[in-house]
Amino acid sequence: MSMLTRRRLLSRAALSATAGATGAGLRVGGTAATAAVSGGLATGCDAGTDPDTDPTGGPRGDLRFPTGFGWGAATSAYQVEGATKEDGRGESVWDTFSRTPGRTRNGDTGDIAADHYHRYADDLDLMRDLGLRSYRFSISWPRIQPDGTGTPNQRGLDFYRRLVDGLHERGISPMATLFHWDLPQTLQDAGGWENRDTAYRFAEYAEVLFRGLGDRVPVWLTINEPKTVVQNGYLHGHHAPGFQDPQAAYLVAHHLQLAHGLAVETLRATDSTARIGPALNLHPCYPADDSAEAASASHLYDGYENRLYLDSILKGSYPADVLADLGPGSRMARGIRDGDLKTISAPIDLLAVQYYTPYYLTATGDTVTRWPTSQADWQQIYPDGMYDILTRVTRDYGPIPLTVTENGLPQADTLSPDGTVDDSGRISFLRDHMAAAHRAVTDGVPLESYHVWSLLDNFEWAEGYDQRWGLVYVDYATQRRVPKRSALWYREVIRANGL
Structure with a gap:
């Protein structure tokens, strides 16, 4: 690997990172960017207005999603x-990682987090009251197999059964979700994901869950x-x-x-009728x-x-340009072996599919910011x-069923x-992205569900x-839950099955 490639990879990681990696000097502020992207891929867009909906009330337009569309929300175990x-x-x-000084902001850890382990029943009632049709969550591998292998921990399995x-x-x-980043530390001590054996331990862990939770x-x-x-x-090194x-x-x-x-192969070897697939964060990349x-x-x-992830899963090959680079x-x-x-x-x-931001590339391979950014200044609101990403997947890889997770x-x-939380900016963001998803469905994308x-x-x-990031405000001192205005708005979206 050349030093140029190494620098580019480190730069790419910094720009894709979720800790303020896009420099503050590149922020566009609160108005739509005026620069346009060639080829008609991007046009001026104001994420704060839409005549079809009212951010302070419920849906008022006529954008209806297919019958049975799976409106949901997502979390992950460690979070x-x-x-x-x-x-x-x-x-x-x-x-x-989080208990190592200097690794997280304010030295925060997930030791208590939102205390969902103890308050899951109340959180389930919240989901019901919001009208959720789907809940996407993750399972903690070390809660099931404390050392990443061997006999499952029955108390961990029982929690997820409940x-x-x-x-x-x-x-x-x-x-x-089987794995949302919380690898058992014992496996990390043995080499973590650099160790090919970890992939086989993951398959064993998956089988425990497929058989333990069934259909x-x-x-x-x-x-x-x-x-x-x-x-x-x-x-970049700022995550574990x-x-x-x-x-x-x-x-x-x-x-x-x-x-x-x-x-996937492990599930197929069981008698399960469940469906399975990966969760990929996909970001459209445009020339600047x-x-x-x-x-x-x-x-x-x-x-x-x-393409590194899409091509290997859906075409059975890695992109030649990436391998060459x-x-x-x-x-x-x-490390690639026959049959892999x-x-x-x-x-x-x-x-x-998980979508947060686009990227814009200059002739020198640098990224530039075209759109307003959120509190997470790596995230351009577009x-x-x-x-573009939903239609691209369908165009390039065929009509595989999609879910936004x-x-x-x-x-x-x-x-x-x-006692209220007014997050009208989140309503505008969600409304505009849901409208974009609806346009993709109208244009033939087989989108089944959407999770905030x-x-x-x-x-x-x-x-x-x-x-x-939540629809529901958590007062961490008391663990009190308060549905934000966006949660109440989303409830009406679900009720109307559209915007």
Whole structure:
């Protein structure tokens, strides 16, 4: 790997990171950007207005989604559960990382988080009252297998059984993610995702859950955002395990993809009728100008952001331009064995798409900001990117069923003296992205469901508790839940099945 490639990978990780990686000097402020992107891919857009809806009330337009559309919300285990030392749960890499001084904002950890482990029944009632039809959550691997292998921890399995049963009792469909970044620390001590063996341990863990929870879980998601583990955990280093090693990073990418494929094969070997697929954060990549150099740079960037994961799962091959950029001697290239890509591309039933931001590439391969940014200044607010990425997946990879499993933004939400939380900016964001998703459905995208990130304010990884992404406000001192204005608006969207 050349020094140029190494610098580009580190730069790419920094720009994709979720801890203020886009410099404040590039922010566009509160108005729509005036620069247009060549080729008609992007146009001026004001995310704050829409004549078809009223941000202070309910839906007023006529954008109706297909009958039975799965309106939902999402969380992840380490971000909401807490109870990190209870009922036999083992240590995870995020326990280690967040307890290491200087790793997270304010030294925050997920030790308590939103205390969902103890308050899940009340949270299930909240979901019912909001009218959710689907709940996408993750299962804590160290809660099931404290050391990442061996006999399952029955108390951990029982918690998720109670959660799944509670969802069914309230008419909410469970969608369970097997891995949302909380790798058992014992496996990390043995090499983590750099160790090929971890992929096989993951398949064993998956089988425990497939047999332990059975068809009570109709949809399984394998790996959540492998790209984020690669870029933020192994390139930039501000997520667990906190490394900055480009050679290791893309070997990790391969082993995460292999783990996904092995889990799919494991489910097929059971008698389960459940569906399965991965959860990928996909970001459209556009040239920042109409030069051939910018087009070339955006194509390669897209290779690292999207095609590295999509092509291997849906086409059975890694993109040639990415492999060439990494070099034939890279640890990733040397780590690919005969049969791996056949396993990785085992047929899936659906693809989970998570959309947050676009990227714009200059002729020199640098990124620039075109649109207003949220409190997370890496996030450009561009709803048309939702349409572009959904239609692109269908166009390039065929009519595989899609679900949006994360879409949202953080705000500095505050609890008013009257006990309400006015987050009208979140309403505007969600409305505009839902409208873009509806346009994709109208144009033939087989989108089945949409999940807001997130149900609850929670531990936001390296940002600790400074960013609030939830539909429901959490007062961390008391663990009181307060539905925000966006939650009440979303309830009406679900009731109307549209905007």
